[in-house]
Amino acid sequence: MSVLYQDDFSIIPTHPCSALGAVYYILGIKGAMPILHGSQGCSTFVRYLMIRHFREPVRAAATSLYEDNVILGGRDNLIEGIKNLIRRYNPKLVGVINSSVSEVIGEDIESTLRQLSEHLNVHLVPITKKAIQTNYIEGYNTACCSVLDHTTKSISHKTDVVNIIPGILNPGDIEELKRILTCIKESFIFLSDISKTMDTPLCKSCLDFSIQDEVLENLKHAAVSKATIAFGYTNSGAAYLEEKYGVKNISISVPIGIYNTDVFIENAKATFEVENSDCLKRERGILLDAMADAVPYVMMKKAAVIGEPGTVEAIVRFICEIGMEPKVIMSDVFVKGFEEKIAGICEQYGYKPTVVANDVFKFKHLVKESEIDIAIGHSYAVPIMKKLKIPMVRAGFPVYDKFGYHRWPIVGYKGSLRLLDMVVNALHFRD
Amino acid sequence: MEQLLGEEISQCKKLKIKRSEKVEIPECERKTAPGVITERSCAFYGARWILAPIEDAVHIVHGMPSCAYYGRTVRKKNYTLFSTDLREKDVIMGGAKKLYETILQAVNHVEAAKAVFVYITCVPGVTGEDLSLVCKKAESEINMPVVLVNCPGFSGVSQAAGQDIAIGVLFKHFIGNSTANESHNSYAEKSVNLLGEFNVQGDLDQIEGLLARLGINVICAFSGKASIDSIARGNKAKLNIVHCRRTGYKLAQAMKDKFNIPFIKLAFIGLNETADSLRKLSEYFDISRERVEALISEEMDKAKKEAAQYLEILNGKKAAVFFGASRMGSVTKALKEMGMEVVMVGSQFGCSEDYKEAACQANEGAVIIDDASEKELEALLMATEPDILLGGMKEKYMAHKLGIPFMVFPQEFSAFAGFSGFVNMAREAAGLISAPVWKMVKNRYRSNSIDKGVREKVRIAVASKSGIEVDQHFGKAEQFMIFDVSGDERELIEIRKASAVEDSCEAVKNSLQCRLDLIQDCNVIVCVKAGKCVHDKMQSDNKRLIEAQGDVISVLKMLSETAD
Numbered sequence: 001m002s003v004l005y006q007d008d009f010s011i012i013p014t015h016p017c018s019a020l021g022a023v024y025y026i027l028g029i030k031g032a033m034p035i036l037h038g039s040q041g042c043s044t045f046v047r048y049l050m051i052r053h054f055r056e057p058v059r060a061a062a063t064s065l066y067e068d069n070v071i072l073g074g075r076d077n078l079i080e081g082i083k084n085l086i087r088r089y090n091p092k093l094v095g096v097i098n099s100s101v102s103e104v105i106g107e108d109i110e111s112t113l114r115q116l117s118e119h120l121n122v123h124l125v126p127i128t129k130k131a132i133q134t135n136y137i138e139g140y141n142t143a144c145c146s147v148l149d150h151t152t153k154s155i156s157h158k159t160d161v162v163n164i165i166p167g168i169l170n171p172g173d174i175e176e177l178k179r180i181l182t183c184i185k186e187s188f189i190f191l192s193d194i195s196k197t198m199d200t201p202l203c204k205s206c207l208d209f210s211i212q213d214e215v216l217e218n219l220k221h222a223a224v225s226k227a228t229i230a231f232g233y234t235n236s237g238a239a240y241l242e243e244k245y246g247v248k249n250i251s252i253s254v255p256i257g258i259y260n261t262d263v264f265i266e267n268a269k270a271t272f273e274v275e276n277s278d279c280l281k282r283e284r285g286i287l288l289d290a291m292a293d294a295v296p297y298v299m300m301k302k303a304a305v306i307g308e309p310g311t312v313e314a315i316v317r318f319i320c321e322i323g324m325e326p327k328v329i330m331s332d333v334f335v336k337g338f339e340e341k342i343a344g345i346c347e348q349y350g351y352k353p354t355v356v357a358n359d360v361f362k363f364k365h366l367v368k369e370s371e372i373d374i375a376i377g378h379s380y381a382v383p384i385m386k387k388l389k390i391p392m393v394r395a396g397f398p399v400y401d402k403f404g405y406h407r408w409p410i411v412g413y414k415g416s417l418r419l420l421d422m423v424v425n426a427l428h429f430r431d
Numbered sequence: 432m433e434q435l436l437g438e439e440i441s442q443c444k445k446l447k448i449k450r451s452e453k454v455e456i457p458e459c460e461r462k463t464a465p466g467v468i469t470e471r472s473c474a475f476y477g478a479r480w481i482l483a484p485i486e487d488a489v490h491i492v493h494g495m496p497s498c499a500y501y502g503r504t505v506r507k508k509n510y511t512l513f514s515t516d517l518r519e520k521d522v523i524m525g526g527a528k529k530l531y532e533t534i535l536q537a538v539n540h541v542e543a544a545k546a547v548f549v550y551i552t553c554v555p556g557v558t559g560e561d562l563s564l565v566c567k568k569a570e571s572e573i574n575m576p577v578v579l580v581n582c583p584g585f586s587g588v589s590q591a592a593g594q595d596i597a598i599g600v601l602f603k604h605f606i607g608n609s610t611a612n613e614s615h616n617s618y619a620e621k622s623v624n625l626l627g628e629f630n631v632q633g634d635l636d637q638i639e640g641l642l643a644r645l646g647i648n649v650i651c652a653f654s655g656k657a658s659i660d661s662i663a664r665g666n667k668a669k670l671n672i673v674h675c676r677r678t679g680y681k682l683a684q685a686m687k688d689k690f691n692i693p694f695i696k697l698a699f700i701g702l703n704e705t706a707d708s709l710r711k712l713s714e715y716f717d718i719s720r721e722r723v724e725a726l727i728s729e730e731m732d733k734a735k736k737e738a739a740q741y742l743e744i745l746n747g748k749k750a751a752v753f754f755g756a757s758r759m760g761s762v763t764k765a766l767k768e769m770g771m772e773v774v775m776v777g778s779q780f781g782c783s784e785d786y787k788e789a790a791c792q793a794n795e796g797a798v799i800i801d802d803a804s805e806k807e808l809e810a811l812l813m814a815t816e817p818d819i820l821l822g823g824m825k826e827k828y829m830a831h832k833l834g835i836p837f838m839v840f841p842q843e844f845s846a847f848a849g850f851s852g853f854v855n856m857a858r859e860a861a862g863l864i865s866a867p868v869w870k871m872v873k874n875r876y877r878s879n880s881i882d883k884g885v886r887e888k889v890r891i892a893v894a895s896k897s898g899i900e901v902d903q904h905f906g907k908a909e910q911f912m913i914f915d916v917s918g919d920e921r922e923l924i925e926i927r928k929a930s931a932v933e934d935s936c937e938a939v940k941n942s943l944q945c946r947l948d949l950i951q952d953c954n955v956i957v958c959v960k961a962g963k964c965v966h967d968k969m970q971s972d973n974k975r976l977i978e979a980q981g982d983v984i985s986v987l988k989m990l991s992e993t994a995d
C-alpha cells in the first residue's frame with residue numbers, strides 16, 4: 001500500500017510552514033527574536049499555535065507586508081521592521097525569516113541585511129531557504145544552519161563538549177535529555193533550548209529580551225565541540241558542523257523506547273568516553289518492568305501514529321517494542337527516507353504498516369478501514385478520533401487540548417514510561 | 432503616566448487619553464507598523480471568522496498548505512478545511528487545474544454540501560491568476576454555487592478586511608437566493624436576523640431564548656448559526672439586529688438598500704443593555720409593555736441576586752479591555768455595571784464608533800488605543816495597573832507574567848450574553864481576580880494597602896533624552912528625569928537639563944562634574960552606561976548606579992521590585 005506515501009497533493013494538509021520551524025528554533029535561543037518577512041497573518045498564526053501549545057507568551061514579529069508592498073516590494077518594511085524590533089526589544093540576535101509572499105515577490109533579504117548590519121550591533125541572520133514547498137522540518141534545519149553559519153568561527157583546537165540539536169521537542173523532553181546527559185557527564189551544550197524560554201516562571205523578567213543566556217554563547221563555540229548529537233530529521237545543523245569544522249555528526253533517532261534510548265546513551269557515553277552510568281540502568285529496568293506488566297493490556301492492539309516525522313518514527317519503534325502493531329503511520333510532512341525507515345523498523349517485528357504524509361484526509365480513511373484500537377499523536381488528529389470513537393494519546397507538537405502536556409517528557413526511559421502509562425490508561429483504565 | 436508618556440501621546444495618533452467630557456477618538460484603521468509583534472491577523476483569517484461556521488458548505492483554501500493548516504481553527508473550534516496544497520510548479524504554471532480537481536473531490540466528502548467557498552490566499556493573490564472561469568466550470572459540473580472569496584492575507588490592514596470580503600460574498604451570492612417554496616407563515620410577522628453574532632459557548636441560545644419569550648423568531652444569525660438555506664432566507668426578516676458593529680453594520684446597510692429591511696444596533700451583553708434591547712424590540716414589534724417588563728424584571732431580579740456575591744468582589748476593581756472590535760463597547764458597559772473601573776480600552780481593528788462607545792464608558796484618564804502591539808500593551812498595562820485584563824488568547828500569558836489575571840475572549844466556559852450571561856461573566860471575573868495565586872506572586876507590581884509597608888522615599892535620576900526610554904550615557908546625558916519613588920508610587924519631580932549647568936560651569940570643572948553636581952541629591956542613578964570614574968565616585972558616595980536600557984517605567988518598576 002506504499003503508493004500512498006507520495007508527494008502528490010493532499011486535500012486536507014497538515015503541513016506547517018517553514019516559518020513555524022524557524023520560529024521554533026529561534027525561540028530556543030534566549031535573547032533572540034524571529035521576524036517574518038511577509039503578511040501579518042502568517043506570523044500571528046504561528047504565534048497563536050505556539051501560545052496555545054506552550055501556554056507562554058510567544059514573540060515573533062512580522063514586517064506586515066500590504067498590497068502596495070506586494071507591488072512595490074517590501075525592502076523598506078524590512079528595514080523599518082528590523083529597526084523597530086531592535087528599538088523595542090533590544091534582542092541580541094534577530095532571525096529574519098522569509099515567507100511565501102516575500103519569496104514570490106522576489107525580496108532579496110540577504111543583501112538588505114548585509115547593508116543593515118553595518119550600522120547595527122546585533123546579529124542579523126537571514127533564514128531564507130525556499131519558503132514555498134518547504135515545511136517546518138526544513139524551516140528548523142535552515143534556521144539552525146543559518147544561525148550557526150553566522151555565529152561560528154573556525155578554530156583549530158577541539159574541546160570535550162558535545163553539541164545537542166534537539167529538534168521539535170518539548171520543554172519537558174529537553175529537561176529530561178539534560179538530566180540524562182548530566183548523569184553521564186556534564187559536558188554538553190544545547191544549540192537551541194526551548195525549555196528555557198517556553199516554560200518559564202510567573203515572573204516579569206521572562207519578558208525581557210535584552211537578557212542573553214548561554215545558548216547564544218554556546219552557538220559561538222559549537223564549532224570547537226567534539227561532536228553534535230541531533231535527532232530525527234532535524235539534523236542539518238549537525239551535518240553543517242561536520243562538513244565545515246569536522247565536528248563529528250551523530251544523527252540518531254529521537255530517544256523514545258528501549259532501543260532508541262540505548263542508542264542515545266551509548267553514543268553519549270562513547271563520545272564522553274565514560275564507562276558507567278548506573279543511575280540510568282535502574283530507570284531502564286523500571287521501564288522494562290512496566291512493559292512486562294503492560295503486555296496483557298497492549299498486546300496485539302493496532303495503533304495509528306501521527307505527527308512530526310522524527311518523533312513518529314521513534315514512537316513506532318516503541319510501539320513495536322511493547323507488542324502493539326503499528327498500522328497507520330502518518331508524517332505531518334513529506335520527508336525523504338521516512339517510509340523506508342518505518343518499513344525497516346516494522347519489518348523486524350513482522351509488521352507492515354501503511355505510511356502516509358501530509359494528508360489528514362487519507363489518514364482518516366485508513367484509520368477507519370484498519371480498525372485501529374488507539375491513536376498516538378498531536379491534537380490535530382483528535383476530532384477524527386473522537387468521531388471514530390478511538391482513544392487517543394497526545395504526543396508531539398502541537399498539543400493544545402490537554403493541560404500541561406509540554407511540561408513532561410516522552411524521551412528517555414522515564415519519558416517512555418510516561419508514554420506507556422498514557423497508552424495503557426487510554427486503552428484500559430478509562431473512566 | 433501622562434507625564435511619562437507625555438511626549439509620545441502628543442505624537443501618537445492611535446493612542447488617546449480620556450480627559451473630562453471631551454472624548455477623543457484614536458485614529459484607527461491604519462496599517463500595522465513593520466517589526467512589531469502585531470496582535471492582528473490577516474484578511475484570510477477574517478474571512479474564515481465569518482464563513483467557517485457555515486457547515487453545509489465546502490471550504491477550500493487555494494494557496495499554500497500552511498494557510499489551511501492554520502485556518503481550520505476559528506474561535507478555538509476546528510472545522511474541516513480543504514486545500515489545493517499549492518506547490519512551486521503550481522505557482523509558476525498556475526493552479527487552476529488543481530483547484531478544479533480539488534473542488535470535485537472535496538464536494539464528495541461533505542455530505543450536505545450546498546455551496547463551495549474558495550478562499551484565495553497570499554500566493555495566488557500575488558500571481559493574480561484568474562480563477563473565475565474554473566469556478567464557473569466546476570459550478571456547472573457539481574450543480575451548486577462555487578464562489579471565490581478573494582482574501583489574500585496582505586489585503587486591507589487587518590482581519591477586518593477579510594470579514595468585509597466574506598460578508599460581501601454572502602450578500603452578493605446567497606442572501607435572498609432562496610428557491611425553496613415554503614409556506615408563507617413559516618415567517619411569522621416577528622422574525623429577525625442577528626448580524627455579527629457567533630454563538631460562542633451558547634451566547635446565541637441565550638439571546639434566542641429571550642427573543643422567543645417575546646415571540647420573536649430568528650431566521651439566521653450571521654454567522655454563528657447560519658446555513659446556506661437560512662442565509663438565503665435572510666431577506667424574509669422584518670428587522671435586522673446588528674449585534675456586532677464591525678461584522679454586522681455593513682451587511683445591515685446593504686440589506687436595507689436592497690431588501691428594504693430596517694436595522695437597529697442592539698447589544699445583549701450586560702443587564703441594562705439586554706433590557707434596553709428587549710424594550711426597543713418590543714416597541715418595534717408592538718409587543719405589550721407589560722409583557723416585556725414582566726420578562727425583564729423577572730430575569731433582572733434573578734440575575735442581580737445571583738451576581739451579588741461576585742459584584743461585591745468586583746466593586747471598585749480596575750479593568751482593562753483589549754480585543755477584536757466587536758464587543759469592546761458593550762463589554763466596557765457591562766464592566767461598569769459590575770462596579771468596575773475601566774482604565775484602558777483597546778482593540779486590534781476597531782472603527783471610530785466602537786471607540787466612541789467604549790470611550791464614553793471608560794474612566795476619566797483611561798487610555799484608548801487602536802492596534803496596540805505587544806510591547807505597547809505591556810507598557811500600558813504597567814502604567815494603568817489594572818486588576819484584570821480582558822482580551823484574546825494571544826495576550827493571556829504576557830498579562831500573567833506581569834502578574835495580571837486574564838479573562839479570555841471569546842469566552843471558554845459559559846455564555847456571556849443575556850441576563851444569565853452577565854452572572855457568568857461576573858462570576859468568572861470575580862474568581863479570576865480573587866484567586867489566591869496572585870497573592871503569592873511576589874513581583875506583583877500592585878500592592879494593596881494591607882501588605883504595603885511604609886517605605887523610604889528614594890530619589891532617582893534617569894538619563895533619558897526621549898522621556899520614554901533610558902537612552903543616554905552618563906557623561907553625555909543631556910537631561911535627567913528626577914523621580915521620587917516610594918514603594919510602588921512614583922512621582923516625576925522635574926527634568927534637569929545638563930545644558931543649564933554646563934554654561935555656568937567653571938572651566939576647571941569638566942562635563943562629568945557638572946552632571947554629578949546636577950544630580951547630587953539623588954540616591955540612585957540610571958543610565959545606559961557610565962565610565963569607571965563615575966562608578967567609583969558613586970560607590971564612595973554610597974549611591975547606586977544602574978546601567979540599564981528599555982523604557983523608563985519598566986526600569987523603575989524593576990528597581991522597586993528588586994528593592995523588596
Ligand code: SF4
Nearest residue numbers: 041042473498553584
Ligand atoms: S498571511 Fe497570507 S499566507 Fe499567511 S496565513 Fe494569511 S493568507 Fe495565508
